[in-house]
Amino acid sequence: MPSSNTVLEPEHLDHVVKHFSRYGEFTYDIESVPPHRGVPAHNTVTWLSMATHGMAVSIPMGHEKGDKIIGERIEPRLTKDGKTRNYKIPIWSPAPEQLRPSQVFEAIEPLMFSDRLKICHNAPFDLGSVAKYYDGRYPTKPWFDTFLNSVLLDENRLNGLKPRVKQTYKLSYDSENVGKKVETHEFSKVARYAYLDSKYTWLLWKREKDLCREEGLSGVLELEHDVIETVLEMILNGAPINGTVLEELGVELDERLVETEAKIYQRVGRKFNLNAPQQKAQVLYLPKDEGGLGLRPKSLTDGGKKKWARGEELAVTDFSTDADALKPHKSNPVVSLMLDYQRDMKLKSTYVTGILGDPEDDDKPCLIVDGRVHGSFKQVGARTGRWSSAGPNLQNIPSRGEEGKKIRAAYEAAPGYKLIVADYGQIELVVLAHFIGHGALYDGFHAGIDAHTMTASLVFDVPFDQVLKEMRSVAKGLNFAIVYGAGPATVAEMAGITITEAKKHMAKHRQMFPEIYEYKAYVIAQARKTPDCHTRTILGRKRRLRDLRSVDDEKRSAAERQIFNAKIQGSATGDLIKLAMVRLIPLLPPEAELIMTVHDELVCHAPEPLVPLVEAALREAMLGEGIQQLVSVPLTSDQSVVDRWSAAK
């Protein structure tokens, strides 16, 4: 009988599978290596670990580094300044002979594709990463994700496996961060590490699997488990993108950057680093006799504000050089050029080089594989229950401005395909009106009147068919202020009016929509009364903010804004959009794909002939009876069928 926890022989693997087959549940975890380490669609799995009743094992399948240093070699390498330095590189013994991935995945296929419960900490990654070994099929339900479970139980703590183990068992088993780069660590160390990942996932599951039920979180937990399927759909599909369009735009931006840079240096009379806020501040705010432009600063940086609060002396570098601070000086040619530079640099570095990579720089790989970028969508990335996206972030692709639109235009459907883009109309205000259940906003939505127009009509005392653009813009700011808790200064800034005017409009708004303010106060008061200071979203997700009881006015106010916003944001762009996505998957024809979510927006990709079907599926998923019944205000959506994402309205 094999006794080791590390599986190297086929007989051992058979024995392990036999043992696991006896039980209805098991945990598993994978370790992966570059290229595309964190990208389930393309990464290479070199370790699989599993745990169940009475057994936990590591199964290596391609780890190269052994346990001992058996020599060293000298390697000359170029340093950054072009010099050559000799580095001593240790030579490691080879790792023991291991099973092949195909052997391993074939052997465990009966476990993965059974009705046994697969338990993972961050299931989308582990489920998605093994799909490539099964022709794109990922292990079948049921699943249990201890990470999701953990987040729902406390969104304020660190919920990664290591922090949770440390919190629960006062124990650190990975001080070296082995999982971040397994291939650089010794075989035995990784074997132990992988084994412990699965073992502790198992222990956490046993310990915490029923806690959500005790807190009335079963419903959201079930929703989030259903959402896993939508995550897998998005991260395995990826978003279709045209690299050539980005390349051309990159050249255009580069040319302009070089030009702008030269003009600035010429006008200022010297070179400096345009990407360094401190150097920019000196150029802008230092008096003329000290080589600066002598401009009057508009605002402080965060660091500057702190200094000011402590009563310390300020330096020029404590003044902000952000776009907002520069705008008042736009008539100054240097400032105007700086604004151009900042905008172009952002687009070039983040959205062109960030995607295409830099051949000169190994740390900047090209993210496009077979015409797709695989962002990693995180279903509980935000503490409100909102999605987040990373690597690349597909939720902050530029949409405004001439150049921004060009970036978004690179996200295009494959030939013969279309993008179908659907977004909810005013979903946050709809949810707010639903929660209140009456009032002008509620009535307005039922009458099919645009929320900002409705608000403008009451604040400016005009019939809603006589609301002017400027009125609507102010109203938009006012509605924004409700949801985010913004003050007069922000409203003024947004709508382009004075603070005095903003205050006046806000007072009128309070008068015309008293129920909104009553409701807000009620939500905050109720939350403060609960033992853990929580409120719940429409589907029962909790947001806890202990600072609601802080004696520090600033902290308490911040918490009040946060908890109210979380209730609205979490219900709208957490719960409802997720429910719509879960409903969508079974309605989509197999040839159609869900590729992205941007908070209140879903993007699908489908062959042209199937477009009507996909449109209907999106309508049903987002607006159909099963979701509409949850909201006492009519849901609406806008849909566009386009070739390029930039063309959606």
Place this chain on the structure above:
DNA sequence: CAATAGAGCGCT
């Protein structure tokens, strides 16, 4: 040399 903080900015 690697990790982290701060500033700034893209999106809903």
Place this chain on the structure above:
DNA sequence: AAAGCGCTCTATTG
């Protein structure tokens, strides 16, 4: 005195 994110660059720290 504005909710929620992630990325890039510079400058500082370990």
